[in-house]
Amino acid sequence: MKVPLSWLKEYVDITMSPEELAHMLTMAGLEVEALEYIGASWGDAIITAQIVHLEKVAGSDHLSYTRVNTGEEELGIICGAPNIKQGDKVPLALVGAKVGDLTIGEKKTMGYFSQGMLCSPRELGIGNDHSGIYILDPETALGLKLVDVLGEVVLEFAIKANRGDLSSIIGIAREVAALTKQELRIPQVNLHEQGKPAAEMIQVTVEDTDLCPRYSARIISGITIGPSPEWMGRRLLAAGMRPINNVVDITNYVMLEFGQPLHGFDYELVRQQHIIVRRAHPGEEMTTLDDVKRKLTLDMLLITDPEGPTAIAGVMGGAISEVNDGTTTVLLEAANFQAANVRRTSVALGLRTDASSRFEKRLDPELTVAGANRAMQLMEDLIGGTVHPGIVDCYPSPSQPRAIAFSTDDVEWLTGVKVTQHEVVDALSWLDFIVVPDELSNGMQVIVPTFRTDIQESADLVEEVLRMIGYNSIPSTIPVGPLPEPQVDSWFEREYAVRNILIGAGLNEVVTYAMTSRARMVNLLAYADFQSARALLQGAKSVPSHGTSTAGATNNGASTAVVAFDTRTLPAVTLVNPLSSDHDAMRLTLMSGLLETVQENSKRSKAGLRFFEIGRRYLPPVAEGNLPDERRSVGIALSGPAEISWAAELARPADFFDLKGVVETMLAALHISRYRFTPTQHPTFHPGRCALLELLRLASDGEETFSPVGVLGEVHPVVQQRYDLTQRTYLCELDLEQLYEAVPGSLTYQPISRHQELTRDLALVVDERVPAQDVHDAIVQSGGELLRQAALFDVYTGEPIPSGKKNLTYSLSYQSQERTLTDAEVNTLQEGIIRTLHDQFGAVLR
Amino acid sequence: MIGQLNTLLEQLDALQARAIEQLEPIETSAQLEEWDHTYLGRKRGELTNISSVMGKLSKDERPVVGQKINAVKAELTERLAAKKEALRQREMLQALEQERIDVTLPGRAMPVGHMHPISRAIWDVTQVFVKMGFHVIDGPEVETDYYNFQALNIPEDHPARDMQDTFWVVPGQILLRTQTSPMQIRAMQQMRPPVRVVAPGKVYRNEAVDASHEAMFHQVEGLLIDEYCTMGDLKGCLERVARELFGESRRVRFRGSYFPFTEPSAEMDIDCPICSGQGCRTCKYTGWIEMLGCGMVHPRVLREVGYDPAKYRGFAFGLGPERVAILRHTVEEIRLFSGNDLRFLKQF
């Protein structure tokens, strides 16, 4: 809300500077968002002057030559505006003045010498009008700096949603008066009522009093529509409203002044002289003042006459009964409408008006009469005409002022500030509360003024007292109450543990938008079909373990007859009012955001593309109306070398084992030891370079089973290409909640054996397809308790190993907790392992 | 025979002198070996050759010559050893010299990871409260209208809903939370006083994205409910946050504000950490920076979760980690936080 300072000063004396005033109000909760200085750019060279001579310029269809008196001298000015006449007082920009971007200079036009420029409202920056020169008040003295005449400081307030009373200049003046302990001056009404009583001219029926607690109407006749006075137009402009005509301007002026929205009807156009306030009928329509035909719904409140709607209550008037150039009698409406209903209607119609934004903040029903009378007074004074006696006022259940029991203890209870009874009475009285102290109980009864619709209980009064004595009176203390029970191992801590591990592994944390689109997620699928799409939705859960469907992806890839997948069928949590179609669904996976991050960064650098994100996947709820399943997840992406470096190890592009190494490092740091990686298929990944991470879980029946927590692999070349990636890229996504189920609650020390450890190397040749994990598992199984460690230290293919075979070399360590093992014992174990490997994999010793 | 003896002794002296003279310029192990062979060689070494004439000497002369031979041998052997050691030293130095590397080449560093500045800010903010006995909790980002609005004293059709443009999943029912404040309700429902929680997390607003507005950002909600708790405690706690994050000398100020779920409500400003309150571009020359909104939990909110406002009271606040990071690192555009540009991320 914009408040011109000169207007505010009509109601309260203000001696402090505009900046001090803004600060004082801001501290008290009336935030001044901006101070606008109208005329600050005019300087000394735009002054007031009077046109003393005016003649047409020969040979021009629009130019005039004027002589203007500045009070000190007479200057010749060429002017193209049609609205000036001799005797007008006008703003004159002297030679050297800056008007907008223009610097005024002397010039010669069509034989006339021009020594300045007369200015339009738009040129001065005080209005949009550029059709003519700004005409000053005839009483204006000559030769004054224009800034001293038209200059203004405008305070722009952010009015809080609970303070309908502050959407008015008098409301703000009341706060200023209270804070500075000055008198508040409210304009007095002194009408000359004549003629037929209003009640005989109009009938008002409020059918839905729940939505319209009060409807007041007054009538003025014998008026002539025309422009409003210059000072009123200027004030409206400074307050951000466009002057229209004298009647409309007065209703707007009073709305700004008192906060009561008013609406003027052309009385002659109200059919059968009967106003009926009711909800809309089925299928009803009307054309509003902005010439838009609007469909109305049953819960919208209308102002109607017996033949149809004439206004949407509290939102906008209708075209049918609009005040127009021929209007001579005005029916003025000052009503109170239910806040929630006005808001619902204006939101539904997409029509936010100065009236609706005031009504939705709950206005005081007592305001209608004051507003109507003030408008009548201004019309009588400024336009003339006859104010008809009386107010037609439908106010079936007048609002009762609220009384709240209050005491100084209430202030201390909430704020810690000790106040005296006197301070409280003083603070509240200045804000127009009536305080009745109760000497016995040290308490008081506080009667809330009806315009303070926000004050409901004692806590609200505490805030009022605080605003008046100042928030800086609040002491600074530390809570002294008992501490809650300690919290152990929160998800917050767990997420930071994983975060720190991955940062330690040299990865950069990213935070990507959780809002994406189905299309962006489907980009992750090498071949978009419904089966593949399920992988996005279910993450690790849907991945078939042990590559059962190798054929699926490859065959589809070779064939051109892939059934097109309708992206819209991908189940996802979607937004009905998204930022854009690229952000209309909540992500099902972290991988698409990570891949987009790699894509963006790889445009700038091919090295150091090592990212992770800890965040949620949003899985659609199983049952409608439920909240989605938000899965805490971690995603990892690696692409290209860790660094651009002369050192070959660092310049080497990342491969699958770099990614797997990061995952294994994380598992080790979390002390998760019982897991396995198995080859798998996933629509995002290279069919031969994708693994499932499975953790060993102990079921309630004692059964140990492996269950998947996520996938990792090399991004499928088709997908890679889709993201413009020229380097092989690796992605991983793990479910943090499942991962944490395997983190041991406590760690138990294993005694370090004092007996000698014996080591044996084991080199064997197996089929190339045999997973190393399986060989390792078989060695561990067969070696039993005494086999401490089986470390793979060489993998070799090529001469002299036959093709299709590979050589695996292990270092096996045997050790007992109780005794020193003999060579013979170890040899027996070693032979057992060799036999097992031969039986299971056809492994032969090398 | 005396003459022969003398000649022999002179020969030995000359031999020694010649050997020493020849030893001096020797540069390589091969030359040294040659020298060793020439003078001290068991078979045809010159000293051996001279020894061979011993048999022609008298009994009295033999010990004299023998002693002399031994002395020469000892002298030459000792010099040989010294020379050998000198050569070895020199050869090692040469070998080391050949292994010289350019120590100014970049090291083979382990890749360094970086925490996102928002994660860092959230951690630092929460730890201030953890030290004061607060629990860190979290909850759903896709929320119900009840928790995000209604329970927080923001009924349907309340103009306060304008403060937060909402992304709707199911209009009027399910939404992306616009604030972390629903965690106040969830915490109070799940716990009994004393309640001390901070709840960090993502929030969403349907706003046009620009240099200072994001559609997804973060908040840290704080809530304390107890039988004794005042706005002074709120001020004291938030002062600690300001000082821990922005320096020991930070001052805070409260001013009036409005939030539907707190009463009284306040906005907290800190004196500008960039200019220490002198006035600069960041603080728009006011010397103060808006930090967060806070207040005492509204009695209606307490009643909503079944807490008696006559017995319990408490404070709540909502702080923006983006704002913290912007001020700490003088980041000019909020969009950088979700841009995930490595050139940005690596600075933290």
Ligand SMILES: [Zn+2]
């Ligand atoms: Zn500053």
